[in-house]
Amino acid sequence: MGEGWKVMARGYRGMTPEQRLADRRERLLHAAYAQFAEPGFSDTTIERLCAIARISNRAFYECFSGRHDLMRAVYERCVDEAAAAVVRAMHAAPNALDARIEAGVREYVTFVMADRRRARIMNLEVRRADNSVHVFRRHKLSILAQMIEKSLPDFTGTAPDNVHQLVLGVLGAVHELLLDVMMSPKPEELDEVIRTAVHIFRKSLEP
Structure with missing residues (x-):
């Protein structure tokens, strides 16, 4: 995996709202990198991505407009x-x-x-x-x-x-x-x- 696929290994305590948003975005990118490959884009739901990224569905839409x-x-x-x-x-x-x-x-x-x-x-x-x-x-x-x-x-x-x-x-x-x-x-x-x-x-x- 390239350098661009590292997930921020930190909790939300002490993070600014911008840092929390960036962290959630990276978690979703990392989850999608795996799930869009297998089982595939068509078979990957937003709910599944959120579960893997450990964020809420609402937080997903703060980062991306959709799949x-x-x-x-x-x-x-x-x-x-x-x-x-x-x-x-x-x-x-x-x-x-x-x-x-x-x-x-x-x-x-x-x-x-x-x-x-x-x-x-x-x-x-x-x-x-x-x-x-x-x-x-x-x-x-x-x-x-x-x-x-x-x-x-x-x-x-x-x-x-x-x-x-x-x-x-x-x-x-x-x-x-x-x-x-x-x-x-x-x-x-x-x-x-x-x-x-x-x-x-x-x-x-x-x-």
Whole structure:
């Protein structure tokens, strides 16, 4: 579990109202991170989340407007943590296109799949929410694509005009490959998924 998923280990005594609200919010995020993954978003009730977080239903609505709002917050944290890991890996790699592509794809696949809860939320359960979550998902993936673009070396003249659409397309392909790994009775090894995704990225850049 990433640093962003730690629950505040303290009681309410001596806490300000703002701190109590932040603590309740973190408890709900932590509960949702587990429950939205298993048994899944559709089968997780607000009552169940409140019981796990040890807060009242009324306190839930002080933090989130509903389950879909909570899913947006959980998904956002997952993507933000993945993005930070990918950018670090790409900047640590040599300043060459192939090296940056390899580093970024490998880190993204490895990071997302390292935690089953994160993998299920990012690849499967987020798709089971309503349209507002789908719109938010596209927004976050667009931001991630922009971060990846900025981490690539200059390759003017060797790529399609709209590199942003290219990176978005590769991200979409990666998520479909990972979903196949999760749903298949005989899934491909992650190294094979990485090789396939890197191949797609490189072929897409050919003039």
